Amino acid sequence: MSRLAEKLIDLPLTDDLEAAVDAAIATAGGDQRTAIRSLILGQRSLMEAYGARISAGYIRRGARR
Numbered sequence: 001m002s003r004l005a006e007k008l009i010d011l012p013l014t015d016d017l018e019a020a021v022d023a024a025i026a027t028a029g030g031d032q033r034t035a036i037r038s039l040i041l042g043q044r045s046l047m048e049a050y051g052a053r054i055s056a057g058y059i060r061r062g063a064r065r
Contacts, residue, residue, distance in 0.1 A: 006042070007027050007038075024039065
């Protein structure tokens with residue numbers, strides 16, 4: 001994960017979505033594309049980390065109903 005993605009992921013959670021978007025863009029130096037790119041990379045890294053923690057048996061069988 002890039003340093004910028006780490007900074008964006010570490011931003012405080014807020015109920016104000018507009019403020020969160022503004023903070024993410026400000027963290028990326030005002031570049032909207034860089035902010036989006038970093039958020040996507042950060043999300044991908046988190047998904048890979050979580051995927052590595054889920055057992056293969058659970059994935060094969062799925063949730064029981």
